[in-house]
Amino acid sequence: MDKSSRKILCAMVDENGFPKLFNVGDETEALAKKLNINYMSFKLNIVYLAKIGFINIIKYEGTDADAAYILTHEGVAWKYFRWREILRYLEDKWIDFFSLLLSTIALLISISGRLL
Numbered sequence: 001m002d003k004s005s006r007k008i009l010c011a012m013v014d015e016n017g018f019p020k021l022f023n024v025g026d027e028t029e030a031l032a033k034k035l036n037i038n039y040m041s042f043k044l045n046i047v048y049l050a051k052i053g054f055i056n057i058i059k060y061e062g063t064d065a066d067a068a069y070i071l072t073h074e075g076v077a078w079k080y081f082r083w084r085e086i087l088r089y090l091e092d093k094w095i096d097f098f099s100l101l102l103s104t105i106a107l108l109i110s111i112s113g114r115l116l
Helices: 003-011 026-034 039-051 078-115
Strands: 055-059 066-071
Touching (some): 003 026, 039 055
Antiparallel strands (some): 055 066
């Protein structure tokens, strides 16, 4: 996740940790301006965050036009879910890291043996 997406997620949570609803239009333009993000980039970030499940896009009834944006549970607790993703990755790759460590130690031992 890039820096602007993180800024948007942090801005969409109030001081008590609850998600804020942002109506499309003036509110989202003001938020983009406040975060110093181009409005088109802001909308693309919203689409990306919706695609990965961090934001719900509320549509006007009977149309495909966006009405508002609100965070999902994953969006509110994005740091926790990101940390869990990293831990799952390390859990899957621990043997690779261990093998790398062993091969590095073996390389250092073989180099030091040739120097003596």
